[in-house]
Amino acid sequence: MTEPWGEDVIYHFHRRISLFAVQPELRAIPDIGEIPLGAAAAFISVGALVVLVVTALWRVRLGIPYEWWHLSHIALALTAVTGGLIHMVGWGFYLADPWKRALWIGLVLFWGALLFYVRLVKPLFMLRRPYRVARCATSAATPPRW
Known part of the structure; x- marks a missing residue:
C-alpha cells in the first residue's frame, strides 16, 4: 500500500491528518x-497564480478579449509575486536573515521597476518620437521607386 510514496511519507501524512x-x-x-x-498573502498569491494560468490557457474559450487579458495577466502576475514576497517576509522563517530579505525585496523591486519602465515609461517616450517608415521594399528582386 505504500508503494507509490514510501512508508515515511505515508506515516507523516497519517500523523498530520x-x-x-x-x-x-x-x-x-x-x-x-x-x-x-x-x-493570507500566500492564499492571495496562489489564487492569483491559478487565475493567471487558467486565463492564459483558456482565454479564447472564456471569451476574454486580448487587451483585457493582457492587462489582467500583468496585474495577476504582480499580485502573485507581491503576495509571495509578503508571504516569505511575513512568515519570517525563510527570510530571517536580513541579507536574504534584502535580496528578495531587491529582486522584486528591480523586476517591478523594469516592468514599469517597459510598459509605461518607454511607450510614453515613443509617443514623442514614433517610428517612421523610411523605405518599403515590395520584393527583394525589385528595388522600390521613390
Whole structure:
C-alpha cells in the first residue's frame, strides 16, 4: 500500500491528518482578523497564480478579449509575486536573515521597476518620437521607386 510514496511519507501524512481528529480547533475556520499576514498573502498569491494560468490557457474559450487579458495577466502576475514576497517576509522563517530579505525585496523591486519602465515609461517616450517608415521594399528582386 505504500508503494507509490514510501512508508515515511505515508506515516507523516497519517500523523498530520490525525491531528485534525484529536484537535477540533484545527478544523475551525478562523476569523478574518486571526489569519496571519503570511498565510493570507500566500492564499492571495496562489489564487492569483491559478487565475493567471487558467486565463492564459483558456482565454479564447472564456471569451476574454486580448487587451483585457493582457492587462489582467500583468496585474495577476504582480499580485502573485507581491503576495509571495509578503508571504516569505511575513512568515519570517525563510527570510530571517536580513541579507536574504534584502535580496528578495531587491529582486522584486528591480523586476517591478523594469516592468514599469517597459510598459509605461518607454511607450510614453515613443509617443514623442514614433517610428517612421523610411523605405518599403515590395520584393527583394525589385528595388522600390521613390
